[in-house]
Amino acid sequence: MxxxxxxxxxxxxxxxxxxxxxxxxxxxxxxxxxxxxxxxxxxxxxxxxxxxxxxxxxxxxxxxxxxxxxxxxxxxxxxxxxxxxxxxxxxxxxxxxxxxxxxxxxxxxxxxxxxxxxxxxxxxxxxxxxxxxxxxxxxxxxxxxxxxxxxxxxxxxxxxxxxxxxxxxxxxxxxxxxxxxxxxxxxxxxxxxxxxARYFPTDFDGTFRRAPLLAQGDGSPVLRRMPPNLRAHLRRVPVDLPVDATLAADLAVAFERMLADPLLVSDLLWHDDPALGLGRTWLRSIAADDRALLAWIHVHFDDTHLWQGPSQPQTQAEREAVRTAVWTALSPYFSDTLPREIFAxxxxxxxxxxxxxxxxxxxxxxxxxxxxxxxxxxxxxxxxx
Ligand SMILES: C[S@@+](CC[C@H](N)C(=O)[O-])C[C@H]1O[C@@H](n2cnc3c(N)ncnc32)[C@H](O)[C@@H]1O
Structure with a gap:
């Protein structure tokens, strides 16, 4: 042991x-x-x-x-x-x-x-x-x-x-x-x-910011990646009520799956959302705080911020790298301060x-x-x- x-x-x-x-x-x-x-x-x-x-x-x-x-x-x-x-x-x-x-x-x-x-x-x-x-x-x-x-x-x-x-x-x-x-x-x-970088159901009953996500509508890169029944369930729960355990568990599975998708980073970067300050804003917030992370993102994603590896990451190191990048890109849905927290x-x-x-x-x-x-x-x- x-x-x-x-x-x-x-x-x-x-x-x-x-x-x-x-x-x-x-x-x-x-x-x-x-x-x-x-x-x-x-x-x-x-x-x-x-x-x-x-x-x-x-x-x-x-x-x-x-x-x-x-x-x-x-x-x-x-x-x-x-x-x-x-x-x-x-x-x-x-x-x-x-x-x-x-x-x-x-x-x-x-x-x-x-x-x-x-x-x-x-x-x-x-x-x-x-x-x-x-x-x-x-x-x-x-x-x-x-x-x-x-x-x-x-x-x-x-x-x-x-x-x-x-x-x-x-x-x-x-x-x-x-x-x-x-x-x-x-x-x-x-x-x-x-x-x-991973998700647990507990991530979805605390700081998860559902309102700005839902406000993005069907074009949202995140909502598009959820199964339709989960999207519908998410919409049904009033945003001021905590999500129930089943929904939290399903969200954790869906978000966990998204961590493997390198294209989500590019999609999020190009999806402009002034209300949430997504789009490139998260990149800027990292840049202000952490130049090493920014440099790493530039190595793994080309200057249009597209994943430049094979269609799917191949090695364990690549998979881990993509998970970290996606997790960082998703962090504004969870907290304003998360990019900094991740760094520390x-x-x-x-x-x-x-x-x-x-x-x-x-x-x-x-x-x-x-x-x-x-x-x-x-x-x-x-x-x-
Ligand atoms: C995430 S909770 C963990 C609670 C418990 N240890 C558990 O695992 O279920 C962290 C707790 O630490 C408390 N806490 C934070 N800073 C502390 C400090 N300096 N001394 C004692 N408690 C602190 C918080 O109020 C909170 O209740």
Missing amino acids: KRSAGAAAFLGLAFGAVAGLLWPTDPPAVARSGGVTRFGQVARSLSQEERERSVERKIGALEHPVRDRQLPPDVILRALDIQPGMTVVDIGAGTGRLSLPIARALNGRGRVFATDVDDRLVPVLRDRAAAQGLEVLQAVHVQPGFDPFYRDKQFDRVVMCSVFEYLQSPSAFFEALRPSLRPGSGRLAILQGHTR RGIYLSPAGIVRRMQAAGYRLDSTVQALEGHDFLLFSRAAN
Whole structure:
């Protein structure tokens, strides 16, 4: 189930070999304006999106059945080797996907602190723990950044699932946290969704911008690529209501299929949509932010932005390259800020990027757990002083 730390760098493939082509080196840590790091920009835009989302929708996304499949608690708890008597902290616990099963596994002995910056979620988790008689679970509201709550504690396990990208400065956060991880036996687990270009049903109930897509009408390159019954279903659901699980699953399949279609990039580039700012605008936004990605697009697509490979990409590297390009081109349908996020995610949220940051903050990669579909799972311990 585990593999060696040496192989971890290999996991940098999370964003595909393409990431290496696109971003051969780290970007400048500090953006040109305002002195904010790129990672900080991503964290800020994500946190902003979260605040704007109703708590019901946030809970719905966190508890989506896809995540039940991707994050089976028994597998995760086994890898974490949770034992009664331990002190555990689940940072960014959300609705308790991991802290509730951890609390049950403690079997009345030990403690699990479930922290979150979202003061709407903390009482939800508190109530759930009380309803299930889990007195070992303590839900704690913390401030973004390093909250003094973590200071002067000794955690046997630190767990962080899908939170890394919210930290404005992960290196500073983990460096400050380091003294609170028990030396020797203490383990810090980072679970993070793959940054490969792909779609999950959960992508369609949150930030998916249906209104501008539907407004494009039948000529839309995206709508044209959907099966007619799916298009009709999409049109039937009022745009201010969340899509249901069946529609979300069907959309994920349809969009996933589109990722293999290199002509979609050209179609999107030529499809002018002033309302959404599609057309070439996404290319401009990349150009402003990421010249390496722009250069890569020019290598793979000719100057009229047409795919210049064979009718279908042949090699694995070509397929990955096309998926990344299509995914980037589709990103304005999901969020204004996505092109920037992709840039940062490709570097920072690849396992290799996480490992690099953790090493800089004084941790050692202990092992990588290979048991989860759709998620990387890295276990760290404190590096010797
Ligand atoms: C994507 S959710 C993941 C929740 C849970 N870990 C799970 O996997 O179901 C990220 C959570 O981290 C919280 N969060 C963001 N920044 C945080 C920080 N600095 N400290 C603690 N929680 C944070 C958010 O409010 C959100 O509830």
